[in-house]
Amino acid sequence: MPTETIIQLKNIKRTYKLGDEVLNALDDVSFSVTKGEFMAITGPSGSGKSTLANVIGGLDTPNSGTVLIDGQDISQVRDSKLSGYRNEHIGFVFQSFNLQGHETALENVMMPMVFAHKKRKDRRARAKECLEAVGLGDRLKHKPSQLSGGQRQRVAIARALANNPSIIIADEPTGNLDSAKGLEIITLLKKLNKEQGITLLIITHDMSVAKLAGRVIEIHDGHLTERR
């Protein structure tokens, strides 16, 4: 299998100011990820793992260093370009699902495609396809409140898939689920990683989840250590 680098981080620094104190969330972090990899990022709370995920996902910009995604530096680009990058390349899965409560599963999945200027008809078809891929083909018209936690996270995954992303970033995707449901979600993500070749980054402090990843990196106080 040819190894093609999809994510390359060079000397990333991200600091926060908390009053007079300067917190180094990421301190000179460098690493790269190969296309199609399944990587877990672990570390204790406040270690900077979410910051790392946000920097890779284009939600946050580093103070210094470069973030190359498919060879393109996204670390200092303008909002509209960065938003376009998130829209096209990244699928986010959050711990608390972050679904729109007033919208149906189908509408939730359609949302990223709205910002991608896709036609209404195409959006609907693709959303249906994505929901079927996560096993919710029969729950299209359900609102999040009518779905279980596991089902909600599946809807969120379907939403992440909507624009055919090259990377899925899942920040504690199992945090709000029991271990059995959590495992199902990770299995689903892993399946998508394998079958569709989507690069998968899972942020977790749960070692049983991290265990399933092909590669694990750990963050402590903004410093990176490769576990495996």
Place this chain on the structure above:
Amino acid sequence: MRLFDYIGIAFRNIWRQKLRSSLTIFAVVIGATSVTIMLALVTGAKSFFLSQVEANGTLQQVAISKDKGVTKYDDAQHGNGGPCADCTKLTDALVTKIEGVPHVVAVTRVANQGIFEAISYNGNKLRAQQLTAYDSNGVKTNTMLAGRDINDSDGVGVITITSDYADKFGFKNKYEQLIGKEVQLQTNGYYSGIGADVQPPPQCNGPCDNNNQNNQKPTVLTAKVVGIADTSSSDKTIRVSLTWIKGMELNRRYESTKADQLAQEAACKNVRGPCQPTQHMTLVTQDMLAENGYDSLIAKVDNSKNAKAAADAIKKFDVGAADASESVNQQLTIFNIIGLVLGGIGGIALFVAAIGVVNTMVMSILERTREIGVMRAVGAKRSTVRALFTFEAAMLGFLGGVVGVSIGFGLTRIANIFVNKQLASQGVKVHNIIGLPLWLILAVVGIGTLIGTLAGLYPAAHAAKLDPVEALRYE
């Protein structure tokens, strides 16, 4: 994002918060309704006024006053009855001269008589406004509801009255029946013109008060009604012929003339001791109209554009002359000011509504912070978020404007029904004067939308500035 998506999302979000949205929209509705009604009233009044001006041909007229100090159309038109020091008498000779002024097509002579106290029909006595007489040469025209207008061949004892008098005489909607009937005009005690029974003063001893007018009893003149004029199209005046008014303006009285004095002296010639001769007095007639001239003249010009030039030319005869454009413009300015004031009141309501929109949007954005975070995460640009919320606020304003205009439209329709009835009862043939022109409808909807948009700018900018990471973490 497509425009359709913006509309769809905005509608969905407004719908989501039905109560809050409808309350916010309601505030805009109140503002939009009041602006609509206020402006519709003013617009209606203005167009009604203009149509009247148009119908009367006022803009084609130059009013001429004997007093050259008179510079306003209305003042000149109403004339100056009494003598004045610096005046030029309005005579037939002057009329001929004015007729020779370029652009002047006709001149009518106007004489007014204010000596009448009452007009009565069949014992029903009404207060009479002044009588007016003028030439029937098309300069001043009236809309007749029944019968005919006064013409130049009419003499004494012929009259046209306005519909408001006819209504009060009980001939509402059956004006025809009053035609040919006789009405009585009652003068005050100073009247000594045609029809008055002028008596010589009683014999007196010593110095006599020769001013016999004080002894004159009020006179009742009888007149045949030949026409009923539309109140709104005339000057609300009772019209008689110039011939008759000339007779009314006669001042007749007994005076002790030179001949009388000689006769008295002759009677005492052969009397010894104190002599009390019989007073000799002669009835003298003074033609006041000839003496004072006409009250005013009205010249008609070929085109309203030439009215000003004609007025300037006529002023050279040492008279006051004014066209109506200034007066009309002045009145239009008054309408505009009223419009601004009333519109401003509605505007205040709209301003308050705008604050409501800001409040609603700020609250909404606070509640939807996480949603904004998600939108940003899945690829919404800052500009998209800003546009979305601005659009939503604009939609609140738009809906308020649409509902407000609709209510305003309905209310003006209802108001028109009542106004029409009222006007019809006064014999005015104008309908639906409270106008709601298309520009006003569009303007109010536009203003509503604009206010919504402006009110949405700050909250939307705030929403766009949110840090997506913070927004996603927001509880």
